[in-house]
Each structure stands twice: as structure tokens, then as C-alpha cells.
Amino acid sequence: MINKLFYSRIEAWLNQSRSDEEFRENSFVFVSLTILIAILSFLLYYNVFIIFIPILALIHGMGVVSGLAGYYFLKNRRSTRTAGIITVTIMTTISLLFIIGTQNREFALAFCFLTPVIAVFILGYKLGSFFSLINFAVVAYFCLTEMQNWHPVPFDTISFIHLTIIYFFLFSISYFYDSGRRHTMRLLKESNLQLKALSTTDVLTGLPNRLKMEELLLNFDEVKWIAMLDVDDFKSVNDNYGHDIGDRVLKVIAKQLANTIGDDGVAGRWGGEEFLIAFYISDVDAIEKKLIELQAKIAAKNFGLERNVTVSCGATPHQSHMHRTAFRRADEALYRAKASGKNCYKLDMTAIGMEALQ
Template sequence: MKLIPCQACVAMRNNVGGSVSRPILTPTKRNSLLLTATTHQSIRHQAQLLKAVLKIVVLFSLLIGSLNVFVFAAFMVATFNFLTAFFASAILFFYNRSANLRLASWLTCLAVIFNVAVFIHLADGRNYSILWVMIIPPIVFFLLGKQIGAWLTAGVFAYSIALMAYQLQQPRQETQGLGALLNIIEVCTALWFLFRFYEGSRQAAYRELESLSATDKLTGLANRSKLDNLLLDVHQKRRDAEISSATVVICDIDHFKRINDEFGHLEGDRVLQALARQLKAEVGDQGVVGRWGGEEFMFIFSERDVASTVQFCEHLRTTIQNHSPSSKRALTLSFGIAQLHPQHSIEHALLCADRALYRAKQDGRNCVRCAERDV
């Protein structure tokens, strides 16, 4: 049966020593923070793509220009290749100095489109030079977005169709040689580089967003959503007998409201951040620590019974007492411990840990208490 704490118990606990929990982020505020993080990540992703595209353009222009000089003796085309490398380098230099991502992206896309069109005309459409239009869609979509990318791509394809239709009206006999083979290889290689970098960048962005969605913004610890998922995972392992024991600990800073009242909320935030670093260092890879809400922290331990959890919490309590993370005043912690039993729900374990923490507050704070059924 799911146990729900009565309002009187909650009120009594909140009024012990005047401690009031900090407000927990609402889903709306959490989504707003994630949206902001997503926007910043998208801009950083686009900037990385811009630099990658410009470097690829410089590399390929120098390589193809060298081939046109030393293999094909096509000096006019080679000159154009080297000018392309110069302008791509200039755009990269401009972006590094100005950080104007929008303008640099437009300059890059227009430069690529212009260069491809001029190259095709210089080659007179021979040797599969028309294939170079295939590098334009990924570049304009990556850098300018879906809507503008769609229009520019449509224009490029219309140009390509018109050029092919014009050439069909003037049939000519020609043998495809080394130039055709190199054009195919170069286009395929350029596309491989572009899509490989894009996919790697996309996966890195996804991993970062996934991490942000599971991290408390203030302390850098696991947030409540992440802790909920970890509790589900550990509890399922207990039910499947994959682990022999598991404990959950709720830890609360004693008289935290006084720090906010006396020194301000900024000092309170600094205390939470310093304490979070200390707790994370103490826990290490023995378990998981996260911010449960306000001035409350949670520890989740697998393969650790109540006795060893009590021993760890006592060590942690004395460490914080003797080495306070606050330079303004001494800091103490109260702990409530409960087992994660396979035959009971997670809510039941949390309620037991919460009641144990309440008893620790009643017993004078700065102590460790276990759920009565675990003693």
C-alpha cells in the first residue's frame, strides 16, 4: 500500500528550527532552462559546422588546384581553386574576429554556390563536373536552416536541370577520363567528410543535452528527475535479485534558512555549491549523490546494507562538521536512511527515509537516523 505523509507531519518537519525548503523548479521553469540550453547548444553546433565547412573548402581547393596545375595543366581553373581557398580562409578569419555567425554562414554558402557554378562553366560541364552541386544542399541546410536551405537548394537544382537541358540540345562525343574519375572521388570524399562531421557533432550535442536534462543547474549534481530514474533502476535490480541490498539516504542542511537570512541567498547558493563538491568527492564511485530539492540531498547506494550506510553517513557528518564548506558559519547535516526492499514500493522507502530524517531533526540535528523497520 502506498503511504502518504500527513500534512501535519510535513508542517511539523518544516517548522523544526524554522528550516524552510527552497522552492523546487516547476516543470515550466525546467523546460525553459532546457530550451535556453538547447538554443545555446544549437548555436555552438552551427559554429562548429561553419568552421568545419570552411576548412574542408580550403583543403579541397588547394588539393584540386594542385592537381589542375601539375596533372591537367588547367591553369585558369587552378587559379580559381586557389582564389576559393583564399576567400574561404578570409571568411574563417572574419568569423574568428567578429563572431558574426549569421553573416559568416551566408558568406560561406554564397561563396560555395558561386564557386561551384563558376567551376562547372569553366569545365564546360565535362567530366561529371555537375556532380559538385551535390555538396551544396548539406552545406546550406546545415548552416542556414531548413527554410532558407530548401529555397537555395531548389534554386541550385533548377540551375543544374537547365544546364543539363541546354547540353542535351548540343550533343557531343567525349571520352570520360581521369578528370571525371577524380571529380567523382572528390565529391564523394567531400560529402563523406561533411556528413561524418555533422553526425559526430549531432551526437555530441545530444549527449550534452541529455546530460543537462539530468543535472541540477546550481550544484552540478544529479537532479530530481535523474534520481527518480536511478531509484527505479536500483529498485528493479533488487526485485530481480541482481543486487543483494540497496539503501537510500536523504540528507538535509541544518538551519539553512539562517544562512539565507543572515548572509543572503547568494551566499546560500555558494554554500550549496561547495557542499555539493564535497559530497561528490566523498561519495566517489561508491554510489550516487544528487540534489533532491532545496537544501536536501539524496544518496543512492547499491550493494550496501544499512550498517555500512550508517557508518558512511557518520563519517560524512563529522567531516562536514569539522571542515565546513561555508566560511561564514559552521555547517552540520542530518541524515535519514532507509532500505530499498524488493517487496515495498520506492515511495515507501522514501517516506521511511523522510521520517528518519524528521527524527534526526527532533533529536537535535547533526545526527544519523535509520527507518525504524531497518534498525
């Protein structure tokens, strides 16, 4: 319940759904930034109103302002990386200042254990490791050069070795965990893309399938015209030469379609021996020219049969919000082409939206 509320607040603030790919990383940076800002705000208050140490108040104040800049990059600029770098920089700087300022009192050195865990998870195992190692190098420098001056007791070599062991232990765990996680995410993303491609591609012809074409018609206003194509007397191809030859004919037609349409649109397989072309061009003459070219190319193609293969076609203007109407008109135009002898095309020029007004 609390978890749900917590995530829905973050979703609202980030204006991003939990199912978005970047949500996990964005929310992690958001939470880290929020905790950091809360701690720094408390320290700012403490150093201004309770003990009044202006220099510390200034440092913590700068930390709070930088944290707010991190929020800005995360929310407004959608730059998780910049917000992450800001978070880790604040955290590293403050912890370094704390280590230097308080020396080995209050386990100040334990702060150098933060970076392998936080930086590696926030910035990823590559950039995060870089940050963390730099931070550790600075800490090591202080330990090794200032050992004798360390208060309240001198810092000894064994303590430094213990510190190094714990640091590298945490570093290795974080590094391998994050690199493994990112590798798994990459594999998952790749297989999702492959699955998506498979689910929207027609297995036989390799063209976009009906699902993909419907998505295109529904969502893209760039589709200005559509054309339905149907292979003439295809049943007799199957009956006389068998389904394998029929399949080969469909594949050749699909290739011809894709080559002829080129950048002027997208051709997909609608189902059976029917294809659909979504044209991005709206000039009627150019569309007629394309359809004539396509029909001529298919009719002239040698399929290795003792007969020609031809296609009939019906085309009409299209708008995404009226795509069912456009589709029905194209189908009716195709029917007229079939009825008037096949191997020809018919256009339905009715302005889109007219039927809705009638």
C-alpha cells in the first residue's frame, strides 16, 4: 500500500509511468537526491540556527542548491545522467569534506564506502567506478600523507589496509552486480525488440503484417492514401501449381510491391492474397502512376507458370481518425476493379469526412 502510494507520487512527479524503461533509474536518482537534500537541509538548519558555523552552512547550502539543480535536470531536461553526476558529486564532495574536517573521529572514513555502492548504481558500473576510484584515491592520499597528524590518534597502516579491503570488497560486489544487471537488461531489450519485430512482420513475405499496418493507419497522419491489392484468380494458381508455388508468387509480389513503393509509402500483407499500401503522398496523379507501374511490373513478371499473374486494386484518400471508412471505400473500389475485368485499379475520390456529414 505504502509502496504503491510512494511509486505513484514519483510517477506523478516525474510524469512518467512505472512501465517506462527509464523509470527505474530515474526513480533511483530521485530518491537518492531527495535523501541527500533532506540531510543537507537539516545540516544547513543546524549550522545556521543551532551552532552557527557559517562555513559549514555555506557548504551545505551549496549542496542543497546543487541538489535542486539535479531535480531540474531530472524532471525538466530528462537527463538522468546529469542528475546522477550531480548527486554523486554532492555526495562525494560532502563526504570528503567531512572526512578531512573530522578526521578519524566518528568513523568519518566510513563515508568512502558510500561511493562504490551509490555511484556505481546511480551512474552505472563504468562511470560510477571511475567516480568511486577517484574518491578512494583522494581518501588514500589523505590517509597516507597525513597519517601521523590524524586526530585524536594517528592513523596506522593496518587501519588503512582494513579500509582498503572493505572498500574493494564493496566495490567488486557493486561493480559485478551492476554490470550483470545492465547486461541482462540489454539482452531483455534485444529480445523484446526481436519479439516486437516478429509480431509485426508477416512470416511468409517479410512485409509488415496486418497488425503493424493497422497501427500505422491509426496513428500516423502522414498516410494520405491507401490502396488494397488482391491477386487475381489466385485460387487457380494454388489449385494448378500447388501451395508452395502459390507462396512463392506471393513472396515475389511482396518484393515487387516494396521496391515499387519505395519511400512513397509502406506496403504490408493484409491477409491471404491481399496486400495494403499506405501512401505518404497525396498527389492523385503520382498515386495512379505508381499503381499502373506496379500492375505492369507484376503482369510482366515471369513467375515460371504458364500464365501471367495480375493484381486488382482499389484506392482512396485516408485520414487516421476515419481509417475504417477509408478502408471500406478502398475495399469497395477493389471490388469494382474485380467486377470490371480484373488487372486494373479503381479510385474512390470521395473527400474524407463526407460520409460522416451525410
